[in-house]
Amino acid sequence: MNQELAIKRLSELGHSTRLSIFRLAVKAGDKGLPVGAIQSELGASASTLSHHIHRLVAVGLIEQQRDGRILNCVANLDAMREVMAFLESECCTQLYFE
Amino acid sequence: MNQELAIKRLSELGHSTRLSIFRLAVKAGDKGLPVGAIQSELGASASTLSHHIHRLVAVGLIEQQRDGRILNCVANLDAMREVMAFLESECCTQLYFE
DNA sequence: TTTATACTTCTAGTCTAATGGAAATATAGG
DNA sequence: CCTATATTTCCATTAGACTAGAAGTATAAA
Numbered sequence: 105m106n107q108e109l110a111i112k113r114l115s116e117l118g119h120s121t122r123l124s125i126f127r128l129a130v131k132a133g134d135k136g137l138p139v140g141a142i143q144s145e146l147g148a149s150a151s152t153l154s155h156h157i158h159r160l161v162a163v164g165l166i167e168q169q170r171d172g173r174i175l176n177c178v179a180n181l182d183a184m185r186e187v188m189a190f191l192e193s194e195c196c197t198q199l200y201f202e
Numbered sequence: 203m204n205q206e207l208a209i210k211r212l213s214e215l216g217h218s219t220r221l222s223i224f225r226l227a228v229k230a231g232d233k234g235l236p237v238g239a240i241q242s243e244l245g246a247s248a249s250t251l252s253h254h255i256h257r258l259v260a261v262g263l264i265e266q267q268r269d270g271r272i273l274n275c276v277a278n279l280d281a282m283r284e285v286m287a288f289l290e291s292e293c294c295t296q297l298y299f300e
Numbered sequence: 301t302t303t304a305t306a307c308t309t310c311t312a313g314t315c316t317a318a319t320g321g322a323a324a325t326a327t328a329g330g
Numbered sequence: 331c332c333t334a335t336a337t338t339t340c341c342a343t344t345a346g347a348c349t350a351g352a353a354g355t356a357t358a359a360a
Contacts, residue, residue: 107221108218111215111216111218112216113216114212114213114215114221115212115213115216115217116216117209117212117216118209118213118214118215118216119209119213119347119348120205123208123209123212126293127292127293130293130294130295131296138306138307139308140305140306140307143307148349148350149349149351150307150308150350151307151310151349151351151352152349153307154307154308154309155347155348155350156348158308170356170357172306173304173305173307173357173358174307174357175306175307181294184289184293184294185294188289188290188294191215191282191285191286194225195221195224195225195282196279197228198229198231217318219318237336237337238335238336238337241337246319247319248320248337248338249319249320249339249340250319251337252338252339253317253318253319253339268326268327270327270328271326271334271335271336271337272327272336272337273336273337
């Protein structure tokens with residue numbers, strides 16, 4: 105994983121509403137949960153939520169699957185693990201290669 | 203580690219200049235490196251660098267030790283590991299406790 | 301085919317971050 | 331003391347993020 109993408113993901117995760125969205129998605133498991141459920145859980149306006157979810161999708165942390173009228177948000181754990189692996193290998197030790 | 207602090211640290215790391223500062227500090231080891239060395243490495247203005255370093259210090263990711271006129275910036279790896287542990291335990295698995 | 305539901309996009313206001321020049325502060329050396 | 335170096339603080343500007351209401355789109359149901 106390159107630093108540019110890692111930075112984008114870190115900055116998306118570094119926002120209270122968005123981290124909460126991601127955690128709800130993780131908790132919801134493979135099938136994810138509807139945007140509406142996130143909204144009632146977090147209590148922000150629909151447009152604001154949509155905006156944050158869009159940003160998470162843009163950096164690959166969330167994926168969406170439509171089921172009729174409902175759009176389910178699914179956490180992409182691989183993307184999160186990539187971020188963690190980047191932090192581990194590039195930001196915690198003196199012995200990385202350039 | 204609580205979510206609020208984790209978010210602050212993530213958002214600080216989610217910035218190109220600041221992540222580079224942190225990585226330089228990690229690379230520099232226990233004694234860290236001077237603000238001036240960071241400046242010549244990254245090529246931003248002194249005031250901008252000082253601002254970013256201040257933010258990293260504020261969330262505990264960087265510590266500073268003065269040596270005469272020189273201020274050395276040292277990476278706080280424990281703080282980074284706390285962030286990673288938070289991501290691991292709270293943001294990657296369904297089985298966390300609330 | 302009309303109506304309801306679920307969500308997004310548009311638009312606009314407000315706030316905060318990022319940037320760097322200039323002035324200020326801290327320390328060291330002559 | 332006076333000067334040089336290292337860094338910060340102050341200040342102003344610019345850009346981008348956050349927020350939410352209103353209008354628009356997609357899908358389903360009656």
